[in-house]
Amino acid sequence: MSDQTTDGRALIDQRIQQLLDEAPPATTDDQEFWGRQFDLGLAWIQFPEGKGGLGLSPRHQKYIDKELTDAGANFRNKQLNLIGIGMGGGTLVAHGTDGQQDRWLRPMWTMEEFWCQLFSEPGAGSDLAGLSTSAVQDGDEWIVNGQKVWTTIAHISRWGMLVTRTDPDVPKHAGLTYFVVDMESDGVDVRPLYQITGEAEFNEVYFDDVHIPDENRIGEVGQGWSVSMATLMNERVAIGGGTPPRGSGAISHAVTAFKEHAAGDDVARDELARLWIEAEALRLTALRASENAKQGTPGPEGSTAKLNWADLNKEISSFTMELLGSEGMLLPGGYDFSRPELTANRTPSPHRLFLRARANSIEGGTSEIMRNILGERVLGLPGEPRVDKNVPWKQVPR
Amino acid sequence: MSDQTTDGRALIDQRIQQLLDEAPPATTDDQEFWGRQFDLGLAWIQFPEGKGGLGLSPRHQKYIDKELTDAGANFRNKQLNLIGIGMGGGTLVAHGTDGQQDRWLRPMWTMEEFWCQLFSEPGAGSDLAGLSTSAVQDGDEWIVNGQKVWTTIAHISRWGMLVTRTDPDVPKHAGLTYFVVDMESDGVDVRPLYQITGEAEFNEVYFDDVHIPDENRIGEVGQGWSVSMATLMNERVAIGGGTPPRGSGAISHAVTAFKEHAAGDDVARDELARLWIEAEALRLTALRASENAKQGTPGPEGSTAKLNWADLNKEISSFTMELLGSEGMLLPGGYDFSRPELTANRTPSPHRLFLRARANSIEGGTSEIMRNILGERVLGLPGEPRVDKNVPWKQVPR
Amino acid sequence: MKPLIFTEEQDLLRQTARKFLDARSAPERVRELMDTGTGFAQDDWNEVAAMGWQAMAIPEEYGGAGYGWVEQSVLFEEHGRALFCAPYLSTVVLGASAVELAGSEEQRAELLGGVASGQRRLAVTAPADGVVGGAPVEVRGGALYGTARFVLDGHTADTLVVHAGTGGDESLYLVDGDADGLTREPMDVMDLTRKQATITLDGTQPSGRLEGAPARDVLEAVVTRAAVLLACESAGLSQRVLEMGVEYARTRKQFGRAIGSFQAIKHGLADVLVGTESAKSAAYHAARVLQEGDGEELAIAAPMAKARATQVAYEAAAYNIQVHGGIGFTWEHDAHLYFKRAKGAQLLFGVPSAWRARLADAVGF
């Protein structure tokens, strides 16, 4: 293992050198650089050779990125095409055909083609497997009808990862099939979905007799659930990452608001200290989780982070408005009904963050679902009686 | 209706006069006075004549009690034999035979015989109808085996209201039968149940082949659930009563503790104010509920009181310990493993109240059950899928 | 103490108000008014005047109908329920109270009469954080100079009551809405159903002065009254979001079951019910105490109502978004309108902890 790592490292170093020689970041267009990086197998190091990787451990990626960043490269593609690069790529490698991988991976990586994820529906949120969007086979095509929602960057995406119901007569998990849909197809209608912040981070996507060639199917018919799970597993990896510094995030707004508007108020100070402590303890929990994971002994601490963060972020951002007092009644800049810029590091005002935080306990698994997961999977408590198991999907009340 | 009230009042006034003439409180033994009161129909005014009442509206009772109290009478019997007088009497009148009423009501009222309630079991708390104590018919007797728990004053009671399972082969509510058991019978074993306070307010009662004559059965065989419900309905009436004055109860200990130990601490003061407000709002809710009830327009407010009180009482009593600081680590007087005195108005220390309050969200319906009731009966939300309905009791997992 | 229940007449008033607001303050209408600069519709204002809402708050001798604060509390509960968009709090509670408490007979007759008939809308430069202190506006040579922020409906009021001056000079000045040197700028408020403005005075001549009582005492009383009525509004809002949540939880299905059949949601809504009933009790009590004019008890009842009812409403409205899940986070759903109104009411005239401190002062701990 240790030898393998060393072996890998030598090859990687050689490829890095080659890449920097052939496409010096300072004088190379981003897209060209990323393309060359893909060809040399340094895009997703764990992917097979020829598919953007070298078949080595994904642990090398951090090293590669650092070396290349130090040499002047940037990885905006990973931030901006996160859904594709973080979630789609792995899904294609695990479940796609050779041809599918060859067609899609490179332009995904180079950001020539954006990708979006078409899973959630108005009627299928927490209960994703209960989704209704139908795909009916017609020769070597599928005809899709339905509606997806909460789709980031759908409006600029060329491809969408789409889960559909292809068999309503079997229990819900068994009747799903996974496709890649061309977002430029006839019948695809992408509409901005404005949030309570007045911005549209998300879209609704309507499918009206959209034709998808069967060759764009990922995995077998009826295997859509397990392919979807592969995508969502990659989501965790994509969203994870470094632990932010102490005092950053929502609590920094609270501290600033306290100092500017409530200094000397012992009641507010105590509440701020309570929240500061919870935020810092959560940060330490995340650190501890990554240390344990690195050591190969992951504990339950990692699983608690999402729930803890969602509830805490809401609380801190709301308390910040109280600290701001009357100023908290404002929304500086007003509601502008814009699409937020496609940048990864926006710094919203505490007011906007307060509104945005309301979704934290809904998106990426509601806090209710997270508590179910912690209770059942981590603590081993029994599930509830189910009325939607072993029942054909079409007979489940909705 | 109004005429009836007036009519009733004249008769009542006449009976009151007669009672005070025949048994002047100042010179009459309590038990003798209560006996005469029963005979004159002033014990439970709504009960039939000859059974301690005059068949009039229960609203008159408050008036009667006030008149008699003003004349020097006391009603320790109602406080000390609360289970019997508050819950048992009504059950006997609604479901008992004439002979049963004649045998039991008068000595219950005069406190010659104490009564206890034998419903809860170790395995049947929130799910009372799932109880296991069995009664098997044997000629004109029933043989009872099992265990009851949380039984106040069982150790001094002559009679117990007992719900048993007489048919395990039908769904749980249908197989119950209700008895009055002589607590002096062979095979009845009453043991004190010490609580976390170190006191034993309650008992465990074991039944080992206890014989109960069939004539002590209340209601039909298999009707035990509805008879039990009648008893529990009377519980509410018995426990209700006047609204305490502002600032009384748990919050008074908190205010005292604050003044003595935390004056000047703004953080503690804010928390105290928050709890004071919630306590006062709850008091106002109780007032509002009783005003609405009097007007014949009961709203949802009354149903919220138990849950609100339980959670708040726990919170206030715990916060009081924080206010006491190091003194909160003590239990003045220590654990004495006593049975609390049979008095209705004990004034426990805040420390003991803190410990005692833990049971508030368990006794008389856990807070979880109360939330179910509020959600389903008040808000009209649907119930959960049930696994114990329409299933023979003996097949229900336990 | 006055019972916490309502008379038949008050129940009828509530029914009438609800019927009107169901029609005229339906969500789509609220959204229209949110988008206007003024934040209200003159038609609605005239119509509620015709129904006598404003007049009910004004004594008969000044052209009102001489009802009291309990009737207003009923209306405010309904306003909160319906997110009513109108300069009602500013005119009927803030403005009318200032004039009633410190105006001369003539001023009362003119201004309160105008309020009662619906002809006049008022605004007051009351302190947004509820802490009455120095005036935001100076007086030089009889003219007013300065800026006041967070003036409720200050951009549309016919007459502004402006706290100005220092020392012996400090007073409440009347300023016409169209006076020279007066600039009125709507603020970027988070809650679009309640408009606030920055008003700037640059050598503006006041049209009068309320001299009947010290300015700060008047503002203190005005803020206290506003707190009580905001509490009533918040109680109505809580009730409404509870109903929205229950309705959705009964119909929305996931995993083959109504989500309200899951204890997570059922118990959460039960807690909202408990809070809402508690909030109502505090708000109803405060309205009755205000009605009775018992100042000592009001010093307890108003803080209690403001702190409790606005907090409950905020939590109820926040939980309503959670119950609705994703859809509750969208602009098109109404959940956020309630959420923002509730948050605004929680902050307006002082956060709950500030009112709890007042309560502790009054109770004496």
Place this chain on the structure above:
Amino acid sequence: MKPLIFTEEQDLLRQTARKFLDARSAPERVRELMDTGTGFAQDDWNEVAAMGWQAMAIPEEYGGAGYGWVEQSVLFEEHGRALFCAPYLSTVVLGASAVELAGSEEQRAELLGGVASGQRRLAVTAPADGVVGGAPVEVRGGALYGTARFVLDGHTADTLVVHAGTGGDESLYLVDGDADGLTREPMDVMDLTRKQATITLDGTQPSGRLEGAPARDVLEAVVTRAAVLLACESAGLSQRVLEMGVEYARTRKQFGRAIGSFQAIKHGLADVLVGTESAKSAAYHAARVLQEGDGEELAIAAPMAKARATQVAYEAAAYNIQVHGGIGFTWEHDAHLYFKRAKGAQLLFGVPSAWRARLADAVGF
């Protein structure tokens, strides 16, 4: 920063400790010790000394094994889990720290050596509310007069460290447990697993004096260390009551289902899990900072750990009673033992809000 995970050696220490405590601090044993006057068993004390627990906290030059606070944090977690009844906090944290920080070489050799070997138990008159101030005991003519309350294990200690005197005279005096004029009275504590005493000195001659550092500085450091180890104990307690609740919720059936299948209980326990992990993170961090001797960071880490972990433990232990329902309210069930220990830890050396104030001072807001 030191990683928040444990070495294999530390994991082994935990396993050994748990095995010992499972056998020797099982609930029935805890109940026996609760009922004794001393509150601990000499046999156990000797045995843990033989395992080197105390010695691990003591530097090698004084006869210890020279491990550090992270090892002690592991032991305290296990103590909390098992409700370990012994004068361990008083001796190993309070007493040994006072001697280490202010003792002469000779005093260290004697007293720390005694602690390491298990021959000597210490107690300190540290302020029960954590606020270091004037001494509770006077010094007159070289003798000690006065009363100190809430002295952890003060009734059984071989040597007491007594804060006495005023002004330049203020110091930490050593008093033998059997000194003349010393009266030691156990207090009526709510948590019977942690004994406290009132000690009264009436002309008692001290046997020595810790002069190496100002008394108040020493007590401040002692209280801070105690806070960290109490946090670790509380984290272990939280974990244990979580396991108890989960175990019961998996097996206890009502309505034909395990009660843990109901979301009310499932979600409540999930929240306890979240809190427990948070508490552990804070406690582990503080132990490592203590180990590293980073005073500046300790001023943040110790308050954070004490405020968070003891609060979480209290809530977890309280919820454990609720999960158990009626049986959890009985004396015979162990739930209350944890509940009372947790409440005591929350109050000992200062309530959470007091530690939050320290944190705010240290962070600088």
